[in-house]
Amino acid sequence: MSRTRDLQWSLTLPTVRMPPLASDLETGKLVRWLKQPGDMVSEGDIIAVVDSAAGPTDVFASHDGVLIQHLVQENTRIPVGTPLARIDTGEPEHNAAPGDVSVFVASARLSVAELSHNAASALARSQKEIPHYHLGTRITLRRAGRWLDDFNSRRTSGEALPMSALFLKAVAVAVEDFPRFNGFHTGKGFEPSEDVHVGVSIAISGGITVAPAIHHSNRKSLVEISADHRELVQQARSGNLEKYQLEDPTITVACLGERGVASVHGLIFPPQVAMVGFGTPHLAPIARADGSIVTELIVDASLAGDHRVSGPHRGSRFLNRIASLLQNPEELCASRPPAKRSASGQIRGV
The missing domain is CATH 2.40.50.100 (RNA polymerase II/Efflux pump adaptor protein, barrel-sandwich hybrid domain)
Structure with a gap:
């Protein structure tokens, strides 16, 4: 050679x-x-x-x-x-x-006090160092809801698949096409990550929020993602999280549907460069092109991006890709070929 x-x-x-x-x-x-x-x-x-x-x-x-x-x-x-x-x-x-x-x-396992201190330090650093921009969009979940109901009706064992599993998988798949939201900003600039480790926001005692990683989220099935999510919640709330689980995420997702909030506008966990939030899916009146009003299941999604790495135009395309996946949930079950990269390592067409 x-x-x-x-x-x-x-x-x-x-x-x-x-x-x-x-x-x-x-x-x-x-x-x-x-x-x-x-x-x-x-x-x-x-x-x-x-x-x-x-x-x-x-x-x-x-x-x-x-x-x-x-x-x-x-x-x-x-x-x-x-x-x-x-x-x-x-x-x-x-x-x-x-x-x-x-x-x-x-x-090493982290105590609640250590988790609280580390989370506060990270958020203080985020506000101080990261030039955030925030975007939001409303996503119709009619097809996702029907697909989920059908999927769960055919399951013969295990717990029902929650909507949050679709949210997490949609972000993991979408970020393959938009690599500037998946990685770290270091002293040498942006370092993209070839792996996709989605950090999932979990509320524990004392009002603390932690975001451990679901490793290789883009390669896992919806059932695997849901199982990993449940296990992380149990670990977090029983004080059994390891340090590496909090340090591995390449992008973080906050799904706060169980809290009843309409939307989420989060802060990026440094050295990550993006955070995606989903509020509570709910029924809302939607005006169609013909002027009629219908009631649809919708969710408000948001993106916090790092201006040093991306901008609102790219961010809006990323959110639109997430919306497209949720409106075509069959794509979340399909096997995806590796992203095509140029000699410089950038995904073509992005």
Whole structure:
């Protein structure tokens, strides 16, 4: 393999990044590598140690494979989100395009007090650092409601599929076509993520909201997404969430239908660059083109976007894609081919 081809190949591998740190710290020092290029690594192995004002943080790998390359030298101070190393997983899906985020920090359960502190710090940082823009749209759910009723009537076991599963899957599928809403803004600018890990907003005791990840949401079925969502709710409300579950999301979705709110206008969880909100599905009068008035099941959807990465025009197209998927729910069950990318790694036509 030529040197140029070798470089191009290495750029397609999963990238381990500098993890988020405690409180609102933005930089840390990589003090020691525990794994060297050529070493075999397994999911959960500690590969490096990062130090900051909050103390040392272990960096864990989330893939099995071979550590190919260190991208940062020891005793270097770097911003959160900086690429640290690359891992060859040996899997074709991980050799398709750059940007895969593969970072796990020290696995530990978080207390309610820690969750509250971390959430408050993240929101303060969001308001301070992220130039938000907000968009909203009203989506008709007539076909989605009928499809859901039919699907649940044919289920012979398990719990009924909720509408929120369709919301989560629609965002996961839509963001494949609009990658600038899926990733992280770091000290070096926007870093898209090849994986789609939708963070789902969950209210726990004390009025705290957390948003752990449903991993690879775009590849999962609606039933799997619903099951993962239920499990995350149980973990969050019983105090059994792990740190990595809160640090993995590439985009967050807030479904507050059970709270009875009409719409959601959220703040982005840094270093993410977008948040999608759904209010309570409800019946509302809708005027048709012929002047008649009908009653339809609708939901108000919103988008909080980061002006540094996208703008209202692109955001409106993203929301329209989500609406189209919800109005054609059969698409959420179809297998989708990998997105076509140009040599620069951008999805064509977006």
